[in-house]
Amino acid sequence: MFSLLIFVPLFIVMLINMPFGGIRKSAYILAFLLALAQIVFTLLAFFTPLSPLSSGRQDILGNFFNFRIGVDNLTLVLLFCIGLTLLVTLLTGREVVVDQRQRFNFVNLLVIAMAGLNGIVLAQDIFTMYVFLEIAAVASYILISFQKGILALEAAFKYLILSAAASVLMLSAIALLVLVSGDTSFAIISQALRDGSGGFPVKLALGLFVCGFAIKGGIIPFHGWLPDAYTEAPAPVSIFLAGIVTKTLGLYTLIRVVTVLFGQAAYISQILLVMGILSVVFGAWMALTQNDFKRMLAYSSISQVGYIILGLACGPGWGLAGAILHILNHTVFKSLLFVNSAAVETKTGTRNMDQLAGLSDRMPVTSFTSIIASLSAAGVPPLAGFWSKLLIIIGLWQAGFKLVAVIAVLASIITLGYLLSIQRRVFWGKLGSELLNVKEAKGGIMISAVLLAAIAIGVGLAFPFIPAAMLNSLSSLLGG
Amino acid sequence: MRTEATLLGIVFIPLLGSFLLPLIGRLSARFRNYCALGLVLVTFLLSASLIGKVLSGQAITVSQQLVFGFSTVFTADGLAVFMASVASFISLLIVIYSFGYIDHYDHQSEYYFMVVFFLGAMMGLVMASNLIFLYIFWELTAIASWRLIGFFREKNQVMRADKAFLVTFFGAVVMLLGFIVVYQQTGSFDYATIKASLNGGTLSNLAVGLILFGILSKSATLPFHTWLPDAGVAPSPVTALLHAAILVKIGVYVFARLFVATFPIEQIWHTVVPIIAGVSAIVAAGAALVETDIKRIIAYSTISQIGFIFFGLATGNMVGVAGGLLYILAHGLSKAGLFLCAGIVEQNTHVKDINRLGGLMKTMPFTAIAFLACSFSVMGIPPFSGFFAKYMVFAGGINNGQIGTTIFFMAGAFMTILYLLRVFYKVFMGETGESQAPEGSASMVYTVVIFAVLSLLSGILISYPAQFVQAALLNLPGVK
Numbered sequence: 001m002f003s004l005l006i007f008v009p010l011f012i013v014m015l016i017n018m019p020f021g022g023i024r025k026s027a028y029i030l031a032f033l034l035a036l037a038q039i040v041f042t043l044l045a046f047f048t049p050l051s052p053l054s055s056g057r058q059d060i061l062g063n064f065f066n067f068r069i070g071v072d073n074l075t076l077v078l079l080f081c082i083g084l085t086l087l088v089t090l091l092t093g094r095e096v097v098v099d100q101r102q103r104f105n106f107v108n109l110l111v112i113a114m115a116g117l118n119g120i121v122l123a124q125d126i127f128t129m130y131v132f133l134e135i136a137a138v139a140s141y142i143l144i145s146f147q148k149g150i151l152a153l154e155a156a157f158k159y160l161i162l163s164a165a166a167s168v169l170m171l172s173a174i175a176l177l178v179l180v181s182g183d184t185s186f187a188i189i190s191q192a193l194r195d196g197s198g199g200f201p202v203k204l205a206l207g208l209f210v211c212g213f214a215i216k217g218g219i220i221p222f223h224g225w226l227p228d229a230y231t232e233a234p235a236p237v238s239i240f241l242a243g244i245v246t247k248t249l250g251l252y253t254l255i256r257v258v259t260v261l262f263g264q265a266a267y268i269s270q271i272l273l274v275m276g277i278l279s280v281v282f283g284a285w286m287a288l289t290q291n292d293f294k295r296m297l298a299y300s301s302i303s304q305v306g307y308i309i310l311g312l313a314c315g316p317g318w319g320l321a322g323a324i325l326h327i328l329n330h331t332v333f334k335s336l337l338f339v340n341s342a343a344v345e346t347k348t349g350t351r352n353m354d355q356l357a358g359l360s361d362r363m364p365v366t367s368f369t370s371i372i373a374s375l376s377a378a379g380v381p382p383l384a385g386f387w388s389k390l391l392i393i394i395g396l397w398q399a400g401f402k403l404v405a406v407i408a409v410l411a412s413i414i415t416l417g418y419l420l421s422i423q424r425r426v427f428w429g430k431l432g433s434e435l436l437n438v439k440e441a442k443g444g445i446m447i448s449a450v451l452l453a454a455i456a457i458g459v460g461l462a463f464p465f466i467p468a469a470m471l472n473s474l475s476s477l478l479g480g
Numbered sequence: 481m482r483t484e485a486t487l488l489g490i491v492f493i494p495l496l497g498s499f500l501l502p503l504i505g506r507l508s509a510r511f512r513n514y515c516a517l518g519l520v521l522v523t524f525l526l527s528a529s530l531i532g533k534v535l536s537g538q539a540i541t542v543s544q545q546l547v548f549g550f551s552t553v554f555t556a557d558g559l560a561v562f563m564a565s566v567a568s569f570i571s572l573l574i575v576i577y578s579f580g581y582i583d584h585y586d587h588q589s590e591y592y593f594m595v596v597f598f599l600g601a602m603m604g605l606v607m608a609s610n611l612i613f614l615y616i617f618w619e620l621t622a623i624a625s626w627r628l629i630g631f632f633r634e635k636n637q638v639m640r641a642d643k644a645f646l647v648t649f650f651g652a653v654v655m656l657l658g659f660i661v662v663y664q665q666t667g668s669f670d671y672a673t674i675k676a677s678l679n680g681g682t683l684s685n686l687a688v689g690l691i692l693f694g695i696l697s698k699s700a701t702l703p704f705h706t707w708l709p710d711a712g713v714a715p716s717p718v719t720a721l722l723h724a725a726i727l728v729k730i731g732v733y734v735f736a737r738l739f740v741a742t743f744p745i746e747q748i749w750h751t752v753v754p755i756i757a758g759v760s761a762i763v764a765a766g767a768a769l770v771e772t773d774i775k776r777i778i779a780y781s782t783i784s785q786i787g788f789i790f791f792g793l794a795t796g797n798m799v800g801v802a803g804g805l806l807y808i809l810a811h812g813l814s815k816a817g818l819f820l821c822a823g824i825v826e827q828n829t830h831v832k833d834i835n836r837l838g839g840l841m842k843t844m845p846f847t848a849i850a851f852l853a854c855s856f857s858v859m860g861i862p863p864f865s866g867f868f869a870k871y872m873v874f875a876g877g878i879n880n881g882q883i884g885t886t887i888f889f890m891a892g893a894f895m896t897i898l899y900l901l902r903v904f905y906k907v908f909m910g911e912t913g914e915s916q917a918p919e920g921s922a923s924m925v926y927t928v929v930i931f932a933v934l935s936l937l938s939g940i941l942i943s944y945p946a947q948f949v950q951a952a953l954l955n956l957p958g959v960k
Contacts, residue, residue, distance in 0.1 A: 358633070361586075380623065380649070381616040390612075390656075397660050405660075409653045416649050420626075420642045428630065428638045464546040471547060 002071050002122055005041070005079065006132075009034060009115035013108060027107045032090050034111065038083030038118075046076050068124035068185055073473050077324055078121040078252050081331040085243035086114055088335050088452065091444030092342050093236035097147075105146055110240065113139035117248045126174050126261070127184040133170075133249055137163050137216070140245050144233040155228035162215050162225045169212035176205035177261075190261050206268060209257050210275075217250015219309060220279040223302050227286075230298035235342035238294060242301050243335035247327055251308055255323070264315045269399075272313035277404050279306030284414040293341045293351040293426070296418060297334065303415065304330050304377065310408055311392040319395020321474040326388035329376065329459065333385060336373035336452035340366050343441035343449065344426060353422065358431030362438045365446055367427040369453040374419035376456045379412045384459035483533060483540045487556050490526045490564060491607055494519050495600030495620075498593050505589030516592040517575050520599060524568035527561060527603075534558045535951050541609070548612065552670055555609035558952025559741050562805065563606045563733050570725035570812050571599045573927050577820050578717045580921035581827065585715070591631060595721065598624035602726045606733060611659040611669040614737075615652065618698070618730065622648050625727050629714040637713045644707040648698050655694025661687040671742050675957075682744045691738065692753070699731025701790065702760035705783045709767075712775035716823025719775060723782045724816035729808060732789050740793055740801055740958035753794035754877070758888045761787030765895035769902070773832045774822045777903055778815070784892060785811050785858060791889055792873035798950065800876015801959050805949045806942070807869035810857055813938060814866060817854035817931030821847050824924055825907060828917035834906040838913035846925050848908040853932035855900040857939070860893055865939035868946070 012034060016027040089110060097103045116136030123129040141163075145156035178184060180201055181192030193202060211222065218226035226246070230238050258268055283303025290296035308330070311323025343366045344359065345351050360367035376383035379390075389412065396405035440446070497519045505512040533540065539557040546553070556564075575595060582591055601620035608614040622645055630641030663669055665684055666677040700708035708728065712719055722728065735753075739745050764783035771777045789811070792804025824847050825840065826832050841848045857864035860871070870893060877886035919925055938945065953959045 360633075375623065378649075381619045386616075386619075393656070394660055394663065397657075397664060406657065409657055410650075412653060413646060413650050417642075417646055420645065424635075424638045424642060428633045429635055430633075464548075464550065466547055468547060 003069055005038060005118040006115055006122065009111045009118070013111050013115070016104075016108065016111075024104060027104055028090070028094070031107045031111050032087070034114070035083050035086040035090060038114075039080060039087065042076050042079040042083060045071070046073075046080070068128070069122040070124040071122065073470070074252070074255065074324055075121045077328050077474075078248060079118065081328055082114060082117045082121070082244050082248065084455075085240055085331055085335055086110060088243070088339060088448040089236045089240040091448045092239055092339055094444040095441065096235045096342060096346060102147065106143070106236070109139045109143045109146065113143065113240070113245065117244060120248050121252055124187070125185045126177060126189065126257075129253065129256075130170055130174060133216075133253065134167065136245065136249060140237075140241060143237045143240065144229055146237075147234050149232065151228075152232040152234070155225070155232040159225040159229045162222070166212040166215035169208045169215075173205040173208035173212065176201045176208070180205075186256075186260055190263065193261065194263060202262075203267070206258075206262055206265070207271075210254065210268070210271060213250045213254040213257070214275060215250075216246065217254065217305060218246050218302055219250065219275050219305060220282055220302060221275075223279070223283075226302060227295055227298040230301065231292060231295045235338070235345060238297075239335050239338040239342070242297065242338055243331045246301070246305070247331065251305065251312075251327060254309075255312055255320075258312060259316065259320070269313045269315065272309050273401060273404055276306045276309035276313055277407055279303060279309060280408055280411045281306075281414075284411050284418065288414060288418045288421075290418075291353055293344060293353055293422070294338070296353075296422065297337050297341060300337075300377065300415070300418065301330075301334055303411070304334065307389060307392055307408065310404065311388075311395060314392070314395035314399045314401070317395055317398065318391045318471075319399060321471050322388045322391025322393075322395055324474050325391060326385075329384045329388045329456070332452050332455050332459070333373040333376040333383075336369060336449060336456065337377070339445060339448045339452065340370040340373065343445045346445070347438050347441055348435060353425040355432075356426045356435070357429040358427070359435065359438065360427040362431065362435070363427075363440045365440055365449060369449040370427065371423065372453040372456050374416075374422065376460070378416035378419055380416070382457075382460045384456050384463070386460065387463045483530065483556075484542050486526050486530060487540050487542055487554055487607060490523055490530075490556075491554065491600060491604045493526070493600070494523045494596050494603060498596035498600060501593045501596060502589040505592070509588065512589065512592060513579055516596050517572070519596050520568060520572045520575050523599060523603060524565065524572050527564040527568050530556055530561045531565065531948070534561045535948065537951075537954070548669055550610050550612070550670060552609045552672055553613060554604075554607040555671075556607055557741075558948070559736060559805075559956075560606045562948060562952055563729070563808070564603055566809050566812055567602050567606070567725045567729065568599060570816050571595070571721065573930060574717050574720050574725065574816060574820070577720075577823075577924050577927035580924040581717050581823055582715060585632075587631065587633075590627065591715075594624045594627045595718075598628065598721065598726055602730065605730060609671050611662065611671075614734065615656055615659065618652055618655075618694075618734075619649075621727060621730060622652065625711075625722060628718045628721070629711045631715055631718060632713070640707070640710040640713050644711050647704055647707045651694040651697025651704060654697075655691050658687045658690030658694065661690060675742060678743065680744070682746045685746060685748075688739070688745050688749060692735075692749075695731040695735050696756070697731075698734075699728045699786050699790075700783050701731070701756065701786055702763055702783070705760065705764065708783060709771075709776045709779040712773070712779050716775070716819055716826060719779070720816045720819035720823070723779065723819060724812045728782060728786055729812065732786060732793065732804075732808060735790065736793050736801075736805065740796075741956045744957050750794055750796050750880070751882075754791045754882060754885045757787035757790035757794070758885055758892070760784070761791075761889060761892040762895070765892050765899065768899040769895060772834050774825065774834050774837075774903060774907065775819070775832060777834070777899060778818050778822055781818075781858065781896065781899065782811075782815060784896065785815070787892065788870060788873055788889060791885070792869075792876055795873075795876035795880045795882070796958055797876050797879050797960050798953060799872050799879060801953055802946065802949045803869050803872025803874075803876055805952075806865070806945060807873060809945055810865035810869045810935070810938060813931055814854040814857035814864070814935045817850055817928050817935060818858070820924065820928045820931065821851040821854070824920035824928065825917075828920060829913075829915040831913070831915045834903055836914050837907045838910045839908070840913070840917070841908040842912075843916055844908075844919045846919060846929055848904075850928040850932035851908065852904055854928075854935055855904055857935035859897045859900055863939045864935050865942055865945075866935070868939060868942045
């Protein structure tokens with residue numbers, strides 16, 4: 001069944017490009033239904049009992065095409081995030097991308113990217129994963145620059161060049177692994193790595209992987225492309241990139257490879273800790289100094305992704321569960337903040353926060369939902385972000401990385417600081433005369449903002465009631 | 481079962497009911513105000529209805545199995561019911577006062593929403609019986625106070641609201657680390673389970689120190705006090721709420737709850753805490769002596785008086801702790817009265833500088849008398865309740881053999897008399913200042929007179945609250 005998540009999008013891309021009269025017009029609707037279907041499908045799957053990854057669901061189509069796919073709770077979380085972000089991107093895109101021709105291209109690219117992202121999370125084979133990764137990446141280069149703004153083209157080019165480097169690193173690592181184990185499937189590689197002593201080629205492969213994924217995920221010190229790409233991309237594309245693309249391309253892959261393939265080798269924790277804490281602190285620090293709404297959010301993404309890396313560094317246990325939960329939460333609150341920035345940008349025509357003020361009365365929904373997102377991002381209870389950060393901090397403390405835990409906690413004060421500065425500069429204060437006619441954003445932007453805010457509140461409130469078994473299944477991903 | 485429902489009602493009626501207020505406000509402003517009053521009244525009546533139950537030595541517990549192995553969620557014992565009754569009663573009067581004060585400003589719906597929400601969060605914090613729930617409600621109060629301090633939305637106000645939020649958030653996350661240390665030490669967040677696993681031993685000093693850090697930041701004790709005078713930019717009923725009923729009392733209450741009523745701590749803290757409190761009391765009193773802004777003087781007075789409460793609670797003997805708790809009541813009543821009087825003066829004269837005021841006795845006699853009566857209670861003049869409470873604190877200190885510290889605090893009490901009389905003379909007596917103004921509106925004047933009368937009555941009838949407090953303190957580990 002799950003392989004349909006890859007094939008149906010591909011089929012739809014072919015369908016909407018057929019030279020029949022009416023089909024182009026329904027492209028948007030089809031993509032929308034696709035996103036909705038994915039959300040419903042993963043929710044249904046989530047609430048049916050699931051065996052662990054090692055005996056992952058193999059299905060008929062997968063056998064037929066001879067690539068292995070498998071599903072566990074991590075996959076389901078990611079699939080849900082992909083569906084959700086796609087939905088929100090489409091809703092926002094409806095308001096922002098008004099030209100019919102551009103919108104058609106936009107929808108096409110999104111659906112291709114979706115197939116790629118679904119493929120990455122479902123793949124049980126390192127080379128398959130790499131292929132889908134490239135599909136998603138190529139689609140996102142074009143998405144950044146499809147409106148052909150000069151700055152957007154520059155940002156996309158930067159991303160392309162750095163990603164090319166990442167591809168080289170990842171391919172070399174895959175080659176090394178095939179050398180050691182003789183196969184590309186996760187199960188066989190992880191078995192081979194466990195049997196062997198893990199000599200130099202293995203360590204080298206792991207290092208190459210970490211660097212490659214870190215570029216894709218925008219983790220410091222490999223983050224150079226990210227602020228430009230997030231800032232210059234069209235508003236809905238920023239949501240898509242920040243919400244899910246970097247997360248799947250960089251973080252999901254990292255989690256899979258580190259925990260499943262390499263069995264959370266001890267030496268990797270140190271590297272991850274350093275990269276994680278650097279991202280957390282410098283991302284937050286850089287965000288503090290920004291005037292551009294979206295650029296601040298971009299640096300904030302780097303910082304939040306750092307928390308996920310820290311959770312991963314703790315290894316199986318609450319840290320890892322927190323990391324996975326933070327992927328979901330970050331998707332929700334960062335997409336929400338980008339939706340808010342899209343609302344402000346479309347209505348006022350600027351992203352420079354120094355030129356804005358007092359919008360809370362003019363845009364009450366945007367203002368309220370941005371508070372929810374900000375507080376969730378800063379880890380203020382009872383919102384969802386609090387719980388994932390709490391799990392990560394407890395995980396760090398229990399793993400003995402106490403200093404890192406302290407720094408990570410203190411960094412959340414900087415997070416709150418810059419997010420409050422958005423509130424102060426954009427939504428509070430006196431309304432300037434040139435902003436008197438600003439109205440609340442409408443339609444798709446509103447629906448997405450309210451939907452995401454409801455999820456951020458709902459997950460936060462529901463968290464204490466989730467069964468311990470579910471947390472445990474997230475915290476013990478070690479397959480094979 | 482019915483008492484459990486009452487307990488849940490105390491927390492969730494105001495907390496959830498507050499969300500209806502903005503909606504009701506769209507229909508009718510008047511009806512919304514009465515609904516806000518009604519919610520607070522119900523909260524108070526429910527809290528008061530538990531007094532009989534807890535006096536007979538029973539504690540009411542709401543249990544629910546939740547994630548992290550939480551088993552008890554809320555507990556109402558003597559201490560909790562005392563605090564809940566005091567806080568909700570003072571809030572009740574402050575809401576009545578708000579009818580007159582706030583009715584010509586924008587964003588009234590948000591005001592009532594946040595005030596009632598604030599109270600609900602306070603109730604949750606008071607009743608919480610595990611550390612994570614304590615933390616959640618702690619942060620909810622921070623969110624509410626952030627919105628309320630920034631109520632006027634000018635740049636200056638918002639900056640200070642952000643400051644208050646950031647300082648208390650800083651304290652809170654440090655406290656959260658303390659909770660994680662406790663978790664590491666005992667394997668639980670539940671008060672009862674922690675107590676059982678400590679098994680007569682003491683909490684680790686690291687945990688106590690970190691938690692104390694959070695407590696001191698919330699109750700604005702040196703060296704984290706600067707946000708409180710700055711928060712005086714809020715509307716006067718809000719400052720009254722922050723100082724008298726809710727915010728700064730949270731720190732004191734949590735100290736009483738964790739370190740007096742629940743966990744044994746090492747002896748050294750019974751010396752360290754009074755010294756910090758003493759320095760805070762003296763320094764803040766000195767600042768109050770030189771300030772010229774009426775609200776800042778009263779704010780410094782709060783910082784100073786909170787020191788007395790900490791001193792009482794930290795003595796660890798019956799008289800001292802009972803005195804500390806009674807002073808929460810006495811200080812709450814009289815400090816609320818002082819701020820509300822200051823609010824009348826400020827709103828009618830538009831001047832906050834005491835050097836530019838004078839002779840207001842002639843035009844606002846009721847306010848002047850109420851101010852004087854409340855000042856007497858804070859100074860500790862018999863038969864006002866402040867006298868009895870301070871006396872008991874000093875007696876507790878002497879009983880504990882801390883004669884030097886007690887003398888130090890007596891000097892602080894003397895300075896209290898000086899700065900409060902200074903304010904009274906400059907504002908209400910002497911030559912007529914540059915601004916002369918009539919009395920405030922009826923609901924405002926009634927409220928301050930009621931506070932003055934209550935300060936006196938609670939002194940004359942001190943035996944009733946004293947009996948209650950002593951019953952609440954029986955058999956607590958921190959009280960000998």
